[in-house]
Amino acid sequence: MYIGIDVGTSAVKAAAFDHAGRELAVEASPVGLALHEGRVEQDMYEVYSAVVGVLGRLTVRVPGPVDLAGLTGQGDGVWLVDEQGLPVRSALSWMDGRAHELLDRWFADGTFETVFRRTGSAMFPGCPGPLLAWLDRHEPKSLDAAATALYCKDMVFRRLTGAPAGTDVSDASMPFLDPRTRTYDDGVVELLGLGHRRGLLAPVGDPITTAEARGEGLPAGTRLANGPYDLPACALGAGVTSPGDGLLIVGTCLAALVATTDLDLTGEPAGLYISTDRPGHRLRAMPAMVGTAALDWVLSTTGVRHEEVDALLAETPPGAHGVRVLPYFAPSGERAPFVEPRLRAELTGVSLESTKGDLIRATCEGIGYAARHCLTAAGLTGTLAVCGGGTRSSAWMRLLADVLGRPLRVVEGEVGARGAVMAAAERHGIPLDTAAWTRPTRIVEPDADRAAYYSVGFEDHLGRLTAARDRSR
Template identity: 50%
Template sequence: MFVGIDIGTTITKAVAFDEDGTEAAVATSPTRLHTPAPGHYEHDVEEIVRGVGRVAAEVAGGTAPRAVGITAQGDGLWLTDGAGAAVRPAISWMDARAAPIVRRWMADGTAAEVFARCGGMVFPGAAAPLLAAVAEAEPETLRRAATAGYCKDVVMRRLTGMRATDVSDASMPFLDPRTRAYDPGVLEACGLGGWDHLLAPVAPAHGPLAPLADGGLTALPEGTPVSCGPYDLPAAAMGAGVVRPGDALITIGTTLACQVVTAEPAPDDVPAGLLLGTWTPGRWLRAMPAMVGTAALDRVLALVGARPADLSGLLAQSPPGARGVTALPFWSPAGERAPFVEPAARGSFDGIDLATSPADLVRAVCEAVAYAARHCLEAAGWNGRVVVCGGGARTDGWAAIFASVLGRPLHAAQGAEVGARGAVLGAMAALGHAADLDRWTATTRVHDPDPGAAAFYDAGYAHYLGRVAAARERWRAEHGSPSTTTGDHVLSTSRP
């Protein structure tokens, strides 16, 4: 048995996998977000560590696993002291407190320099602007910190005592993707040159690997091998078998995580998203993790008095095009980060009249999120196969919308816990344990596009791009942001 642990923004999961990749058991624990101020989102580190211990013990059921693989949410700022204890609550990637800093960096060229160096465009929830925000507001906090790490790295430190990160988490924004080492120029550009000692060492090859030292926390035998990483985006790609250049993975989760495999480490001409190192030499992930996703849909469902379980029925009640209702699904207080960066981005509906039904509003936002996925994939250089995973993909009606918007078959990843599956495959690779990847990463079904709907959605996508472009000009004008070329790449409406 192998155990994979996936620490998400709202839930922590532990999954036991058999030797052939079958999900044998799943345990969950809530991962709570705390909001101490408007636009501020934080985690209690001790609460998360205790949750990991509970789910690991529950899913193992007294059996000693061969290894434990950990993955988790990325970005944010997780500050710990020399013993690995938090010096303040962890700041989530959803946090908006650094939005003014990002706007300043976009205006003065800092964001462009960071992108040129690391291939990633900063956004309010990234580590660099959050470090800068804490340095301005809480300098004493940084002086007490020994490490500015990431979620999985904090848990790894508590379980094994190892202070390290892997190439995927280190990629944004401090790593040079060509050398796979930290770039001091990024720190200097962000005004953080004096804080380089806070960055944990980047483990070589297959990431951090160490024996479990705190067996009491998890009820697992001390000495059990524990692997840290990759973080949730690359872990999901690994677990879904998305490894060939041009192939893509869409995760329809709290956010819409779109990734395309590339053999080119240099940033392309779309200054947005992330360029993530992987554990495979010569392969990177061009990631466009948009802030839209099931969080936007859940908000609309709540506004119309519906539940996620009602989604299939609501989609059946409204035709393609939602009777003329369209949406921009930018609900996050932090704005948008891919395939463009706009801290001031906000959502809207258009085309509403007295005949508009709750089903029309729900379908409009589902279609808008699918348009956002196509926007992200095209910006990332997609030209191959598409695999889908995440909670949103389990609703056939919504998956069918994605397939028709993309005009390509949508392959559903095996099992519900793709991130945990990737974490276990990472642990197996770190241990030199050969896995049958064809079996572990086989897809389970295919959602084919409807030809008539696909033609309709081509026109709808062109309309969506026009609305986004117009909205960006308005957001900039309203918030005094300069007109920049960040993410202004004009995309073709023809499919790859």
């Protein structure tokens, strides 16, 4: 039995797989978020306790020896720990917005663009650079008490194994890592005013050294590997490794990833390059803020239940009778494939004749256009895999295939946990049938006529988006 652990933002999951990649069982536990005036934090003790809990339940439910475990989790944020790996304060989530004024200044003075040109990382308020700089200005005692600024999975790995503090190249990619050397760019650290805090950055393993579990949740002696974090873990679990192939994660936020061996630091600063275990191989990532959260808001506002979505999409034609949605509902605006913190959603073409189905379809179409924008910017030229909670709607997947104009390799189940196991197996030299482990659940083909219609609609979407961006400035 192999176990994949995925420490998400709102839930911790552990999945058991057999050697052929069949998902045997999954255990999950919710974890809380403390939200207050744009600040989003998580209790590290609660998160770690949830990890131990789901592992304990899973190993009881699926008895037998655990041959290997892989760990992944949410990226970005700041998880400060002391020399023993214990929390110094609550973790600052990737969703945290307290550093937005600092980032605004970096936009204005050119720091934001300079960092992108050097590292390929378009910073946002919840990534470690702005958060560490904010703490240094407003809460220096927390940094004084910390030994290391880790990422989520690194904190869990340290506690499970007692291994020295460290991270892997994927998490380190934002925002300090030079993707060419796969080491921290000390010039960027200085540029963000953090030179005197350089010692807090977690040492980067390439990949990070594996270790054995101490017996909390996993049986003592279980071989455990740390990383990659959730986005590249999902790419690995979906079989997205060949240059040009892509993955779209349809979750609370959209994440578009394209495998590449190129490094283009020109063009509009947005997204990031995620380094992987293989030197020279990267993922061009456009992790947008728009996603299923936009649809959830529309469903809640209209009183439509999730189980009604497929029927409403089926009874409403493409174009939603003229209703259009720019689905940028996030309070922090958008971060990919462009950065526009003040951009807001727009709903147009509505009349007294518009139906709930029109609103739902227009929202799904708008999210699809945003996904196409991200994938185009990321350089998609090959096959496209899709995973995430949105794949549960078969009608939405058909609509998405039409909007994107390409077949979708739908991969269901705990894809991030699957990728974590595959990474762990590679690091330990355990051969796996990767084709079997990444086999899609189904293939969704686009309809040629609808794809042609949506190709025109996408150009209209880009025009309306340009006008909305101009108004937001």
